[in-house]
Amino acid sequence: MKKLSIPAKRKKLTIVQVISNYPKAQPVPSIKGGTEKIVYELTEELVRRGHRVFLFAALGSRSKAKLITYPKGLRHENLARYVLNKLPDSTDIIHDHTFRSALGVTNPKIPTVCTVHIPVKRRVKYPVYVSKRARQKMGNNRGTCVYNGINTNEYEFSAVKHSYLLFIGRIIRNKGILQAIEVAKKTGKTLIIAGPVKAPQFFQREVKPLIQKNPHIHYIGPVGGKVKQRLIKHAECVLFPILWDEPFGLVMVESMACGTPVLAFRRGAVPEVLSGFPNLICDNVREMALKVREKKYPSPNVLRKYVLQRFTNKKMTDNYLKIYHDVIQRESIAGLMR
Missing domain, CATH: 3.40.50.2000 (Glycogen Phosphorylase B;)
Structure with a gap:
């Protein structure tokens, strides 16, 4: 039997962050939206650590990541297609923060983590909840939990x-x-x-x-x-x-x-x-x-x-990076097994 070679953990990743709370999209960061603030803190900390980060967000957003803003009039049902068509080369992982898990529900080929920021139930492969209670109530104890963190x-x-x-x-x-x-x-x-x-x-x-x-x-x-x-x-x-x-x-x-x-x-x-x-x-x-x-x-x-x-942005980022590496490795092994 051919021996499987487990892929090594890469130190620096190409990470795509996606945020849109359609139909009331707010720029990142926003004084009106806590989710936008959390996505901003995570994105900036990932950039500070040397990762290659792309952020898909509403017009008016700002970030030290490579920012890709949505065109005016982009509807929710077209969001996943728009993001997937503009994915950078060698994307290691997508982090979907959209309120309806727009990317995650399409089950794309790129490993995709979905943080469920609001009380909705979405059947996605790698859900992350912002509390244990949310994971229990909305995820039936599937997935993982990462607490929000602030700077x-x-x-x-x-x-x-x-x-x-x-x-x-x-x-x-x-x-x-x-x-x-x-x-x-x-x-x-x-x-x-x-x-x-x-x-x-x-x-x-x-x-x-x-x-x-x-x-x-x-x-x-x-x-x-x-x-x-x-x-x-x-x-x-x-x-x-x-x-x-x-x-x-x-x-x-x-x-x-x-x-x-x-x-x-x-x-x-x-x-x-x-x-x-x-x-x-x-x-x-x-x-x-x-x-x-x-x-x-x-x-x-x-x-x-x-x-x-x-509850710091650094602790939150540590936890998400562990999830990113785990998901990438699991998907790589699954690919080798096919």
């Missing part, structure tokens, strides 16, 4: 906190905005609400009247950049009372990187992201309000150190 150098740390609570995120029911307002009401604390209104009728009918009735509650709209940094780093606490199984919850990591504690409901990936601080996890509004009054928070330095140990 902590971009997050301003402050041990000085002001006396306000912060809710930051999309203004929709499932993000728990009504619950955050109820916590502020029960505690008498000032609450600053920041984020885009994604459910206008819900906001007008249910959220806005509560804000108008309470002089301690302020809605300031969408924020980004330095304004977002200042809001987070000086908040006494960030409220994250989600009502659905959110796959990750990047704002929790961003807040702790700034030294700001997060009180969150026990849903989705919250028990994983806050596994080091179980006392910050709440089961209801009453418990969250009690914890706000008690103010038994970890120190800002401990919170920052926690993120540095678990």
Whole structure:
């Protein structure tokens, strides 16, 4: 019998990153989209490590990788064909971040890893989920898990906190905005609400009247950049009372990187992201309000150190590179066996 020669692990790879959340494509990076930010951080770190990286992304994107932007009017059903027709020579692996796994579902000849960033079920060969809970719920425990990571150098740390609570995120029911307002009401604390209104009728009918009735509650709209940094780093606490199984919850990591504690409901990936601080996890509004009054928070330095140990762009990239090499080797061996 002919002996199989297992391919050696290559130090430098040619990697194609693909991102598009059609029909509302955002440039990379984006102050509006957490997924775009994660793809940007991963791409830039891969470039820093000397890999040959190509990024397919929306117009207006920027990157140190070789950037290939989509033409105007490109529809989702044509995205995979467009990318495959423009693949660079000697591509080792494709990393599909599209919200519908546009590349992965076509099962291309090039080894393809698909990160499932949102709660959808897609039958692809090599799925990666952003939490163990997401892998369990959406992947039936298939595939692997890689936590999102941030560039902590971009997050301003402050041990000085002001006396306000912060809710930051999309203004929709499932993000728990009504619950955050109820916590502020029960505690008498000032609450600053920041984020885009994604459910206008819900906001007008249910959220806005509560804000108008309470002089301690302020809605300031969408924020980004330095304004977002200042809001987070000086908040006494960030409220994250989600009502659905959110796959990750990047704002929790961003807040702790700034030294700001997060009180969150026990849903989705919250028990994983806050596994080091179980006392910050709440089961209801009453418990969250009690914890706000008690103010038994970890120190800002401990919170920052926690993120540095678990949720950095470098750690995320390490984990993805392990997956890339594993998938490439598995596909190479499978090719030799055919």
